[in-house]
Amino acid sequence: MRALWIILRKELLDAFRDRRMLLVAFVVIPLAIPLVLAGTNALSARKQTRQLEGPLELPVIGAERAPNLVAWLQSHNVKVLPAPRDADAAVRTQERDVVLRIDEKYGEDWRSGRPASVEVIFDSSRPLASGATVARLGGLLDGYSSTVGTLRLVARGIHPAVANPLQVGTRDVATPEARFDLSQQILPYLLLLLAFIGGLQLAVDATAGERERQSLEPLLATPVARESIISAKILATAVFSLLSIAVTLIAYRLVFAVVPARGMDASFNLGPGGLLQLFLIILPIVLLGATVLTALAAFARSYREAQGYLPLLMFLPMIPSLVLMVAPVRTQLWMLAVPFLSQNQMIVRVLRSERISALDWAVSLGASFAVVGVVWWIAARLYHREQLATSS
Amino acid sequence: MIRVEGLRKSFQTRTGRVQAVDGVSFVAADGQITGLLGPNGAGKTTTLRMLYTLMSPDSGRVLVDGLDAASEPTRVRACLGVLPDARGIYKRLTARENIAYFGALHGLDARLIAERTERVVSALEMRDFIDRRAEGFSQGQRTKTAIARALVHAPRNVLLDEPTNGLDVMTTRSLRNFLLEQRAAGRCMLLSSHIMQEVARLCDRIVVIAHGHVVADGTPDELRESTGCANLEDAFVKAIGSDEGLFA
Numbered sequence: 001m002r003a004l005w006i007i008l009r010k011e012l013l014d015a016f017r018d019r020r021m022l023l024v025a026f027v028v029i030p031l032a033i034p035l036v037l038a039g040t041n042a043l044s045a046r047k048q049t050r051q052l053e054g055p056l057e058l059p060v061i062g063a064e065r066a067p068n069l070v071a072w073l074q075s076h077n078v079k080v081l082p083a084p085r086d087a088d089a090a091v092r093t094q095e096r097d098v099v100l101r102i103d104e105k106y107g108e109d110w111r112s113g114r115p116a117s118v119e120v121i122f123d124s125s126r127p128l129a130s131g132a133t134v135a136r137l138g139g140l141l142d143g144y145s146s147t148v149g150t151l152r153l154v155a156r157g158i159h160p161a162v163a164n165p166l167q168v169g170t171r172d173v174a175t176p177e178a179r180f181d182l183s184q185q186i187l188p189y190l191l192l193l194l195a196f197i198g199g200l201q202l203a204v205d206a207t208a209g210e211r212e213r214q215s216l217e218p219l220l221a222t223p224v225a226r227e228s229i230i231s232a233k234i235l236a237t238a239v240f241s242l243l244s245i246a247v248t249l250i251a252y253r254l255v256f257a258v259v260p261a262r263g264m265d266a267s268f269n270l271g272p273g274g275l276l277q278l279f280l281i282i283l284p285i286v287l288l289g290a291t292v293l294t295a296l297a298a299f300a301r302s303y304r305e306a307q308g309y310l311p312l313l314m315f316l317p318m319i320p321s322l323v324l325m326v327a328p329v330r331t332q333l334w335m336l337a338v339p340f341l342s343q344n345q346m347i348v349r350v351l352r353s354e355r356i357s358a359l360d361w362a363v364s365l366g367a368s369f370a371v372v373g374v375v376w377w378i379a380a381r382l383y384h385r386e387q388l389a390t391s392s
Numbered sequence: 393m394i395r396v397e398g399l400r401k402s403f404q405t406r407t408g409r410v411q412a413v414d415g416v417s418f419v420a421a422d423g424q425i426t427g428l429l430g431p432n433g434a435g436k437t438t439t440l441r442m443l444y445t446l447m448s449p450d451s452g453r454v455l456v457d458g459l460d461a462a463s464e465p466t467r468v469r470a471c472l473g474v475l476p477d478a479r480g481i482y483k484r485l486t487a488r489e490n491i492a493y494f495g496a497l498h499g500l501d502a503r504l505i506a507e508r509t510e511r512v513v514s515a516l517e518m519r520d521f522i523d524r525r526a527e528g529f530s531q532g533q534r535t536k537t538a539i540a541r542a543l544v545h546a547p548r549n550v551l552l553d554e555p556t557n558g559l560d561v562m563t564t565r566s567l568r569n570f571l572l573e574q575r576a577a578g579r580c581m582l583l584s585s586h587i588m589q590e591v592a593r594l595c596d597r598i599v600v601i602a603h604g605h606v607v608a609d610g611t612p613d614e615l616r617e618s619t620g621c622a623n624l625e626d627a628f629v630k631a632i633g634s635d636e637g638l639f640a
Contacts, residue, residue, distance in 0.1 A: 006497055013485070017525075210480070215481060216480070217480075221445075221446065223467070223498065224497050386447050
């Protein structure tokens with residue numbers, strides 16, 4: 001126990017004298033994560049505002065065939081543009097979000113009271129880029145259609161309600177915190193990634209690096225048990241990651257306190273309680289990451305080989321997020337027993353200000369800590385290999 | 393005292409099994425410097441590694457002060473001071489911190505560590521770099537730091553793998569005097585070397601190893617006598633069977 005504490009202290013001292021490691025863990029990451037989130041959030045807010053409230057730029061093919069419709073659109077904040085030579089190509093290359101084509105027989109149909117054709121040309125494979133604009137145009141066209149329809153019924157002496165057998169109303173039960181937003185998609189992944197591989201530098205330095213610098217052999221020649229050595233290195237890695245995460249969360253809070261942009265997602269305004277919950281949720285992932293990294297570094301023959309596993313490790317915390325993105329399902333208790341998936345769900349719940357029951361906490365923390373225990377045991381076994389100190 | 397009986401160790405390599413140590417037996421007594429002499433690749437480092445329990449022998453046994461290294465590795469390591477072939481020290485720590493770290497791992501308290509460090513600093517002339525970070529240390533400074541940290545817990549038995557490797561004349565001199573002091577204090581010193589002159593100068597007893605075997609064992613005088621050569625150098629060449637590696 002005493003040896004464990006001595007090694008832990010020395011590894012942290014060693015790490016805190018490594019300026020590059022400090023810079024990454026306590027300046028670059030804590031600044032990068034909130035700034036990236038704030039940046040993307042501001043961008044999407046601006047785009048939304050522009051798409052919904054700015055003038056809608058709309059090239060119209062055959063505008064002269066429907067002067068009333070065009071005038072009506074213009075009076076509803078639509079800027080009618082001349083038609084491009086090839087409308088399909090213009091939409092496909094994203095030169096235009098949407099193009100309106102007015103049928104050749106529009107005037108004829110209109111006058112004889114048949115439904116007159118207009119065509120909305122858009123690209124459904126780009127819902128994020130043009131979806132809002134397309135929907136806005138659709139709404140305008142529906143509005144024009146029903147206005148004219150109503151007038152026609154009135155002109156024939158029929159009450160307009162006759163043509164509306166159903167009145168559909170909607171009510172959104174989402175709380176402000178639970179509204180779908182960007183941070184709910186990105187933040188869980190970023191946090192898990194940081195928790196899982198934030199200690200990479202230290203773990204690799206403390207095991208593969210120590211062997212490469214040939215200081216592992218003298219250490220193993222001391223009476224300290226190898227279990228204590230590896231446990232101390234795992235704990236040092238975990239403590240370092242936790243400090244980095246704590247600084248990141250505080251920076252996150254500060255950044256969003258300073259730049260409360262208009263239309264900011266509610267979940268960016270986590271209170272200290274929420275931050276503490278996030279911290280507790282990812283604690284097992286920090287330990288799991290520290291253990292896996294240390295085990296890998298003990299297994300790898302060199303510093304470079306150890307770092308070669310990085311892409312694989314970055315992918316692991318991504319899997320549950322990807323699965324949930326493709327097939328969103330309701331949270332079930334067993335999911336909370338699966339590391340990463342569990343933390344992902346828990347983080348989203350904290351961001352949505354949902355209540356987390358004691359059972360959920362117990363399952364999430366218990367199962368993840370059990371996995372940590374197993375990997376820890378494997379790492380300790382690896383540390384007993386004879387080649388550990390000598391194969392360099 | 394260190395007693396080695398019939399040590400064997402082989403390694404699996406890509407080209408097949410290599411028998412690195414093949415039946416090595418010797419005794420290193422207290423108050424003596426015992427030299428393990430042999431050409432490069434003779435099995436010296438592997439033998440020492442089995443002594444400080446980094447590797448376990450395929451057969452044979454190691455007794456350090458009567459303790460069996462196989463059954464009580466922790467207690468054996470506690471009564472050994474080791475300068476391994478790998479001399480790595482922590483470059484972001486000062487020499488003093490490097491030494492203190494190992495003292496603490498051997499269970500020493502801070503006061504004792506400071507006292508011992510003071511003593512070794514003057515014995516090995518480390519005054520001018522003891523509080524500097526190890527980044528950029530010369531080979532001599534690194535070796536001195538490594539020796540100091542190996543001896544900070546005042547072990548009864550000291551294992552030194554090629555201690556003078558890469559050191560200049562002045563450093564070698566101060567190291568040699570230091571080793572003689574340790575001997576006078578009654579320690580059991582075992583050092584390995586491939587440099588004949590050095591072993592001849594320092595050691596009370598010489599164990600010559602070649603190809604994993606002990607080919608000669610005795611005082612310098614006994615070696616001269618048994619090989620019938622008046623000159624030690626000739627005696628070594630004769631014992632080893634060739635002059636490969638001896639003068640590297």
